[in-house]
Structures are given as C-alpha cells and as structure tokens.
Amino acid sequence: MEAAVVSSTEGVLQILLGKLGAVLAEKYVLLSGVGREIQELKEDLEIMNACLRDLAAGTEYHHSSEQIWFGSLNLLRQLIRISLRDPSCSREETLKDPLRGIETWNISEIIGRCRAHLEDKRYFIVLDDLWSLEDWENLKVAFPDNDKQSRILITTRNRNVAESCCSDSHDLIYNMEPLPFEESKKLFYKKVFKLDKCPPLCQDLEVISDSILKKCSGLPLAIVSIGGMLARTKNKTRAEWEKVCDRLGSGLEASATIGGMRRILSLGYHDLPYNVKACFLYLSVFPEDYEIKRGPLVRRWAAEGFISGMHETNLEEVAAKYLDEFVSRSIVTPTRIASTGLVRSCKERNSTAHDKIQRLSIQTDGSGSDREQENNNTNFSHARSLLILRCSKKPLPISFAHLKLLRVLDLEGCWWLSNEDLKEICKMSLLRYLCLRRTNVSKLPKLVGRLKELVTLDVRETSIRELPETATQLGSLKHLLGGRYRHYTRIGRVKLFEPHEALMIPCGLKNMKSIQKIAHVDIASSSHAMQELGALSQLTKLCAMNSEYGGEKWKPFAASLNMLCKSLRHLSIIHWRNRDMGLEIFLELKSPPIFLEQLYLWARLSVLPPWILSLSYLIELSLRENFFDGELLRQLGKLPSLVSLKLYHESFIGTKLCFEQGLFPRLKQLIVDNAPNLDELRFDGGAPNLERLTLAFEREPAKGIFGIENLSKLKEIEFFGEIIFESLVEEMIAEAQMHPNRPRVYREN
Template structure:
C-alpha cells in the first residue's frame, strides 16, 4: 500500500517540478530544491516497497517502516498540493502576464517560504527513514530471493493440512458436489482433462477435493494418484520433486537418490515417463496463478488413458483457462444454503445440540454475516462454543462487533489469515482499489460504473497506451472478480457486470486494514470520534450525521462520502475549517435541495455526485472546478446547465437526466437537460446523457461530431430536420458504444438513412420515435448486442432485416410494425436470449420456425390485443426459461392454462406468467394457478425478480 502512495507522489512531483517556467523556478527555488531531493529519496525506496508491503504482515519492524514511508508520502503530497494552489491562476502571456504572475508570487511569498520549510522538515524525516531502510535491506533482498520456510509459513501449512483431516461428521453440503465431481472424473473421455474447483478462500475447495480424492471408487479407478499442494510460496523445482517422489511411491518403486539433484527439465521428463502409460489423477491444490499451471502442465502427459487433473484455485481465470485448454470442467463452489449453514453452526456452537430459543435471533444474525462460508461458520461457531449460553450479552457482543472479534481473537486468526491471503497476493495497484470498497455500507450493491469513475478520480488507475483509464479500471474490476474478492450481484442481458458486492467478512478485513493504514475512516451510528486519525484522507459517513464530531479538522481530506444521511448535510457546519484538497465529493441520495456552495473552492475536485438529490440548479461558479472529470446529476431536478460548464475541459462523464414513469404507455419517460450549443469544446467527454436538442438543435448536433472520445450518447427531442446533421456527427464518433435517440413527440420521424459509416464498435442502440423505414445500417452492425425500437410503426416486417445481426442478444420492439403477422425464420437471431414484443396493434399471428432463436431464454409479449394464439412453434424454443404475457386477451390466456388446448406448447417453460396493469401497478399470476378461468394472484415476494425489476431498468 505504501508503494501506491509513493508512486502517486512521484507522479505529482514530476508534474510540478518539470515546469519550464523560468520565473516560477527563480521564485520557488527553495521549494524546487527540496522537491528534487524528496523525489530522489522516494525513488530509491520505491524499489523495495513492494517487498516491504508483503513482509509487513509478519515483521513488525518492517510494518513500522512502511507506515512511516506512507505517512511521509501523504504529508508531502498535501504540501505539494498547497503549493499548487498558490499559483493555479492563469495570468496570461507577455510582459503584462508576467508582471501579474510576479505580483501573485510576491503576495504568496510567505506561504511559499512556509512550504519550503515544511518540505525541508519532511526531508529531514526522510533521511532518518532512509537510515532504517539501509538496516532493513538484507530482509528485503532475502524476501525477493523467494519465500523461506519461516515459522509463520510452517504454521500456515500445518493449519491447511488440518483442514484436510476433518472428520466426516464435521462436513455438510458436500454430498451433491462430490457426486458431480466424481462423475466428471469418470466420464468416458480418453484425453487428459482438467477439473477445476474455484471459489473464494474458506469456501471448502480443498476439503471437497480431498473427499473426492479419498473416495474408494476414485482410488480404484485411477492407477496412480498424487496430491500436490502448490500455494503462494510456489517453487516449481520443489513442486516437481514432491510430485516425482509421490509417483514413485504410488507405483511401489523406491525413489531414486538422483531425483534430489535433478533440475526442472529432468524432473518433468521423469514424471512424464512414469505417467505416460498409466491412468492417473493428480490434484493441484491451491493454485494461485496461471504461471504455476504452465510450469507444471508439460510434465503431465495427455496419454489417452482417461487421466484427470483436479485443481483448486481462488482465481476463476485459472479455472476457466485450464478448462478451455483441456476441454475440461469447472465447479464453482457456492455458499452453503441457509439450512445447511444452520446445521453446521449448531453442530459446532452447541456440540450437536439445538440452539436455545433465547439465542436464536442473535445466532441467525451472526450466521447471516458468514454468508454461507464454511470456514467462517466453523471458526466463529467454535468461538461461541466457549461462551456461556446463559449470558446473552456475550453472544450479542460478538454479533455487534464481529470485525473486532476477528481482529483480536486468536481462535479466529486462521480465518483472518485465509481471508487476508488473497489481499496480500494482490499487486499494489489492486490493493488500493480493493481497500476502497470499504467506503460502501454493509450489504450495499456497488454500481460498476460508479466504482470505476471513483477509482479514476482517486488516481488508482495506471495509464496504458491505446486504452482509456475507464477501460483499464474495468480490467482491474474483473481481476478482483476473478480472484474471488468481489462477487457479481447483477448483470445486463449481454453479460456485462451491472452491480457487484463484497462478502461481509472480507469487508470486515478490509475495514481493519483501511483503518490501520489510514486509508479510509468509516463513521457509523455508534462510531467513537476518538478513534479517528488526526489526518483523515477518506471519510465515509453511514446513516447518521449525528455520529460526526462537529468542528473536527479534516484539512487533508481527499474524499468524502455520505450514505443514507437522515438530514440535510451542512458541510460548513460539520467541517468549518473546510477541505481545500478534496478530490471526491459523493452526496448520492443526500437530502439536498440546493447545490452545495462549499465546492466553489475545491480546485482539485475530480468527482462530484449529487445523484438522486432535489437540487434544481447548477450555479455559474461550476466553471471554477477545472479538474472536474465526473459530474453526476442523474435523477436530480436539474434541467439546464450554465455556459460556464464549457470551462471544464477535463470533464469525462456528464450525466443529467431523470425518469418520469407515469404509465407504461407513456412516450416521454425521460427528461434530459438543455445545454449551450458550443458543447463541442468538451473534447474529453466519454458519456453525455441526455441532451434535449430541440433548442438550436442543428448547431448542437453538429457540435457533437467534435466529441470523438464519446462512448455513450443520449439525445432527446430530436426532429426530422436534424437527421442529416446527426448522421454526419455520428459517423465521426468512432468510439461510440451506446446510442440512445428519442424524437420530440410520438409521431415525429427520426431520419437516420444518411448514415453510411456507422460506428463499428456500437453495442447498444435505443431508438424511440417514428421511422419511415428501418435504417439500412442497423443490420450491418457487427458489435450490436442490444437493440430497442419503439413507436417506429414500420409498414414492412423489420424481422427480415434484423434477423442477421450477428451478435444480437436482446431485442425490444414496441409499436414497431403495423402488419398482422410476424415470422421468425429458421436462420435468424442465432444468439438472441431476450425478446420483448409490445403493442403490435394489428398482430394476429406469430410463427417461430424450427431453428430460429435457438438460444432464446426470455420472451415477453405485451398488449397485443388481437393476437389469437400463442406463437406457433414456441415449443421449438428448448432453452426458454421465462415466458410472460402482459395485458393480453383472456381468451388467449385460457388456451395455455393447465387444461387449455395449447398448454403443451409452453409446458417445457419453467416460468410462465400473466401480468396485468391495474391502477398504476402490476398484478402477477402464475399460469399454473389458473383453473376454471380464474387466477390466483401471486404475492410480490414469490414471483420472478425479472418482473419486479423490469420497469426499473433503462429502456
């Protein structure tokens, strides 16, 4: 973690002290000289910081040194930012500009000398830290040569071995996964296959693998078996020697003495010769990285004997890669379901007895935080087993302070170690990103794009040539997901991560690490202000502002978040001394009615979110925030931005819109914002949603063509006359991934026939308004995965052209066609998974030819009042899982009830529903509940999540 702080500081030093302004150099010579020295010292220490970050887990002396380096780096960064504030104004060029610059410098001379003095003091401390560094160098060098067999490592291996020796009575929930894995091992296939077990630490991967490995039928089936523990201290030579020795013993041959002196190539050759003619099972337990697999795989022959390799890993990339390369299988371990979690908990906490009734609620609360993680359940219930069941307060204390319990209870040290190992294995740039998740409250679903923009604003993302910072950040996110440190909560139909979350116990670990490293300070309802650091850098306030101690100095604060504030957050009242160095201000959903004037002096502010507040206007001083990259006003009441927005040349994401859903028949369901016609000067913009272009539309639309970095663009209130200009601008937006267009009114035509070079990377297209004809370029979009056409009223069947879009996954059609018949041809829509057909007023018949939409999983048919029968051929859609009819004729619905004539057509679909819009809400019925023409409505908590969330999604 100290490495990321130092790298960020070195980048800042480079920006400031490589300035060629001679006048600046003369006046601030003292600052420059001290900065140059500071830079040199940190560059020398940086080479060892990555090793030191890893060593500090087990060496207290190194831990102290790392903390000193981190603290000094933070203080130096603050001083440099104060220095930047002294001369941030542009005074123009020429002699008059120079004179004005000189006047400003003289005015700030006193502050400049103070900064030079502070830097000098920093450098004095650096000298002392450097002396300690010289004394610790031998530890760093030894660590870089490879992990040794210290006592901590041995203890870890011993405890890991204990986990493989669990009694069968201590195991629950393994019967079904064991049966499936054994089946995969036995499945007749002559080639060598890899079966991977993937999941987060503590999920029971090794325990399950050992149960399979020790199964008598498995031992009987495979002639040679070996169990190889890989782990983080991977050394290929030691692993290969261990494997060779086990294999010689397995075939009942004495291990040759020469094995001890063989190099890696000789060991691989020996192992390959031993296994070449034998059906073998090799378990590679605890594989962390692909390089470990690559170092071993060539020793394991593909001998066409039905051999198998079983591999356990926390890294899903390792599992998926080995599966693809060997045409194998991956078993993703899932948390224990509640009944089995409760059984395991009671078995351990109450020694096979039942939970006393007076402790049931507390125990279930504790168990909820374990989230089905077997190791956590066993460890925490083991701690509770020592508690007096008559002392409810002791049990309640564990429930309320589980994080502190994990931190301080020796009986939970193994659990903490298991959960912390994945963090320790992260590269430095991912450690910052992972610790950052501590800002979010428990159980909070983290929006992917929100997190990515925050990471970018914090400076965590390293620039890579040819890629945007957001694209690199997306890679970081997927790396954390692959390492099982985050979990996907929801996805879009085309497979993109929409929201993610973090396991509650992992969250407790990173909160502890964040606190120790002064990375983030969390303030909750029962927080003790005295626990705050004197130099808070990130502050996340959860629920109640009353927990914040007033008049607290936070002058070095870099990020401020408020989650669930119960009253208006007066920043001035809470922090009267201010925080001029703030980078991030996230007031999402705060009870605000006015734009916070406190931001006017936040020169370094990069991220400002007032999403879902009641703010109506944006003041003109917004133009002073010249470093702003994200302005999120989504679902606020803002409808117009001042011209000063054009001064924000670094703005990358501009989100200003809100949904106004009154009924599902409403055409204008979004409100955007009015913007100055000169929007084209904001060349850094990547996301711009949603502009109302009905005022001076021609000029605005032509300006859009200058925004060549745009990834997502949303336009409202478009007129037919704007068509040619819009096509011209879109053709220039080669980076565009998502385009949303809506006409000014329902019967206004959208004219997009003049687009001859559409963006080849376009993935999502939403069009709302009349079309004279389907734009000729839509079927040729190679990357298009989602298409939404509404109120088009085409005279020709659009399916004829749309069926050949190669990668289309989701298709939404509403009032698109005025004909009476739709036919899905056998050669069409090969990758389509989701189809919605809504309000085809003349539609009487739908035909689905065999072979059409062979991947379709969800089908929704809504408000087609003249449709006489269910789609003919729907029985061919073998992958269909969800079928919904909304506001459809009762006579049609009777045909698919259990005794209806067409029930056989839909009997293969697991979920079939009928929904009706009644008095501003949905009533949902299961087809299976319909008898004698009557429906039994389903309680809202029983019907599919798809129905509950459909109208909340962006269409």
C-alpha cells in the same frame, strides 16, 4: 441514514453498525417480522456502541454475559420462535402469541422458557456451523435431558467443539471426508476449462494441477476458489501455474484448519494486479450488504486514479473486466446482470475488504445524541472522499469550506443541498467526481469552470436544465450526465428520459476534448454545441433528444454523427414529438457509426435506416414506436452479434411475428411490448440461444404462441403490463412443464 467519510488513518468495527441504517432507510411498510428485526438491530447497535466506548476508554470488556448476547442469545430467540409459533395462525392470533416481548427477555428468562417448552417433548434440534466452545456451553443448558430419546445434531469445523458436545461414549462424531482425488480433479477442471478433464492442448498442466490439488486437500471451497482464479489468467502456462502452486505453500496439506483455508482463499486477493486490488479495497466504503451500482462505482474508481493511464480503453469496459474478475474469484456477488452478461450491480460477498483496510465510518440517525454531536465536531479536513449513502431530507452539519482536499464527493439523495452549497463545492480544486443526483439544486454556478480536474459531473434527476458557459472549460471531464426520467408504466425496469428535462449545452463543447459520455442532451436548445459534437474524438456514448417539432434540429446532429463513426459504441436517438416525421436524414448517413454495440431508437420512421443492418458489432437493439412489420424482423435476424432485442410500444405492427430457422443466432433476450395487431408468435428454429422471453399484450393473440419447445436454452418467460391474460399464462406454464429445460414462468412483481 448513513454518512461515510473515507480515510486511511482510522478503523472501527463496521459489520453491525451498518445494519440499522439500511433497514430504517427503507419505507415503513412493516410486514410480519420486520418490526422485530428493527428492534434487534437497534439493540445490536446500542451494545456495539457501548463496546466501542468501553474500548476507547480502556475499560475491560470480558464479561461472559455480554459476550453471550452476540451469538447464543439470538440463536435461542430463533429457536423459541420456531418451536412456539404456529405458522398457520392468523395475524390476530400472532398479536396474542406468547412470543410478544421476546426482544426484552434476558438470557436467564429465555433459557428457562426454552427448557420449560422442551421438558415434556421428544425433540430433534440441528445447530449448524457451531464455532466456539463458549457458544455450546451457553446453549446446552437450554436443552433438557428428559429421557425421551431426544437428539441434537451439530455441525462444526472445530473438532474440539465436536468433542465437547459429546456427553458420553454413545455419542458419535462423524468426520466429513474430503473429496476423492479424482472427484477433486473433475471439479477443478470444470472450473478452469469447463470440462471434466484436462484438454489435450494443456496436457503439460496436468502434473502441476495435481500438486495444486494436493494442497487443497479435497476441500471443495478451496478447489473452486483456486480454479476460478486460474480460469481468469490469460496465459495458462506451466510457469504461471507453478507460481500459484509455490505461493500456496503447505496450504491445507497438513491440516484442514480455518487458518489454512483462509490462506488458500486469500490468494485470490493477493494474486490481483495492484490496480485491481485497489478497486477491490475501495468496496469497503460501502455498508455491508449494500447494492453497489456498476456505473457510479467505475466512475469513482476513475476519480481515485485506479484506472488511470489506460487512454486506449474505455473505462467502463475496464471496470466490467474488473467486476468479472471479482465475480470469478467469489469476491462479490452479482445482484443484477444485463442480457449481455455485464454485471449491473453487485454486493460484497463477505467482509474481506473491510478486513483488509482501515476506514472511518460516521453514522447518524439525526437524533442529536452525544455520539452524533461528537461526530459533528470531528475534523474531516484531511478526507479525500465523501460519500453520503441513503441520506434523509434532514440536513447534515457539513461545512464544505473545510473539505479542500476532496477528490470524490457523492451527495446523491441529499435534498437539503442548496445552490449556495455549490459555490463552496466549486472551490474544491482537486475534485474529480461530483454527484448531485436527486438533490434540490437548480443551477450550477459559473464557478464550476474552476474544477479543472473534474472527470465526472452527474446532475441527473435535479432541476438543472442548463450548463453555464464556463462548463466548457472542464477539459478533463469524461462523463456528463443529466436529465430526468420516469419509469415506463408497462414495465417498471424501463426508464424513459423526458426530452424537456434534457441538458442544454452551450457553445464551446469542442473544448471538452476528453469527454466520453454525454447523457442526455437536448439538441433543440443546443444547436451550436451539436455542430461541434464531431470534434469529440473520444466520445463513446451519446443520448440525444429533440423536444421540438420538426426534423431541422437533427441536421447539425446528423452531420456531427458522420464524424463520430469510429468512436461511438452506444447511441440513443429520441424524437419526442412522435407524430411528427423528419428523421429521414438518418437514412442516408455517409459515415454511420459502424462499431455501435447498443442502439436505442424512439422515433417514427417510414423504413429502417439501411446502415443498421451493417452493424456487425451490435449487441443490443431497442426500438419504440417505429411501426415496422415482419420483413424488418427477417432483416434484423441477420445481425451476427445481436444478443438483446427489445420491441417496445408499437415497434411491431404486423400480425405474425416469426423467428425462422437461421435467424438471430446469438439472441438471448427478447421483449415484445404492445404489438397491437399481433395474432401469432412463432419460434420455428430461429433464436436457438434465447434464454429470456418477456411479453406484454393489450389483447390476447388470436392464434397464440408456438414453438417454445424449440428454444432449448430458455430459462424464463415473463408476462408484464396492466393486462395479463391468465389463459395465456396457464398455457405457457403447461408448455414449460414439458420443456426439457423447465423454464420459469412468472408475472411481473
């Protein structure tokens, strides 16, 4: 379990301390090797804690035996594992192998066993990226010189290390040459312009680009980093590029040192605008290798004031641009990307953010140790942000009454949180971000109306069903998130929100003028609020559900929808009682939301609302249980911007699904789930840019799938669901092997 209290006054070593909690927080499914990993991380933590205590006490910490542990000892352990273990042995044999207890061996025992194992063998060992002379001195005694023509290959960035590794004149140091200048130019232009050479319209940049490349000294990492930064600049002018060149200084021109490399790479950070730089530094609040979700991240950025003053732009759009900026500069690595290209989640690529700012991270395993008691007694009254990550059910001794200065409070997953705690939390007058997701709270107190600065309120996956009347006094609120979901059983990535768990919003919604996102609201129990919905001129995202029979409840909602025609970008309509008609009111909207980018429609309709075919900005369309046929597909194929089409559970009931020439010009993702009558799926020139095809069938199509060879950009074919027809999978694998793009064919999970 990890609890992080963000502060700008304290700094501690965080790289190793974060690993143990991340592993132990996972479910205890100890497959091969995981148990040992946990033990090693536990030892890492114990030694790091001891080191920190010694440093705090002023104790000298220069004993070589301890320093050896962090690098050389683990490397030797891995070497012994690789050389002694037979990868083909069974689990029973593994339990009896000679490596049991290796975690407890000291350095002398490991060296002795390594030498004994290699003594009578001819070996070839590769040590990649060796950094220090000390590491080599510690390691080399484990490799016996046994006159059997054994060899050790070492790669290093430090020539002194290379020279030290050479025992006599017969050893060879091979200097890796930098890229030739012409190859450097090709790599640079490919990164900046996606071309092998400078385009004709930018010939004035060629001279200055030569100067930049000279300072990169032919090192690919430096070239790619600078090229990525320049690719993101809006105005590719000679003056802007000269500024970049001047800031590089001598760079790597004199010598390709690590310091020079860091100077080159740090420019990617220093060149960031100040507000983007603040967003980047905020990444350090997360443990290393932690998957950071885009939605909560941007909302925290907004709460911290990093994206303030941009009234004309949706905050999530700004955040997407920031994340794109980080990705292009190799600052973060995307872990999940939507079909539209939006980065859904990411991980920090290295510890740059941790090095740039100071922070305080308190971690506990709930054991009641002296260290934990010391943390409990720490005064956090000055803290601005409190995030509890990977929390267990065991309560943390937090006194919310003392945290009066908090702006951000994220308690996701803290099941020990009570309704009584909320009363203290609602007294935090400066609070701008409050996340109670997946907690055990069941009711918001009336005091919530005091949080006048609150921008985000997240009560998803809680038992909170109704907002108090005082909630409508939250004039600064922009994100109201509620409801509970379950994963769609046929494909785990799809979330189905439960209409009977949606939020009931009281009368007075019109007072929440700043609100941009509402998810998910029950229109049946919020009829007065639905009449006021049209007054929310900044509303861009709305998910509405009806938990009752009949279409009467949709009438005030549809009337308000006419008033939101210019602001809405994302709309979800879920009519839970799918056997009941009554949604024809949506067929004749006088002023439909013409700027929609995402539409999710779960309802039975006799025909598709005609205004959907006029949505020229629509990027993603998800349909469920709509009972449409092939004629609908031909109409949807004319949408000019459609990138993702998801046909879930009985949305298509025809026998032939054909993508004809000229249809779906920009489509990249197609999901077809349970088309009950489908006999044939054809690609006859339509969807030329399709990259991912996802299919689920309850019965095998009688005729099959045709035209895969026409999808020149296809990358993945995925089969999912409870029934997977092996003959169809094998057929697609054969097709993929002949496809020029070699798409990957796989089953879900």
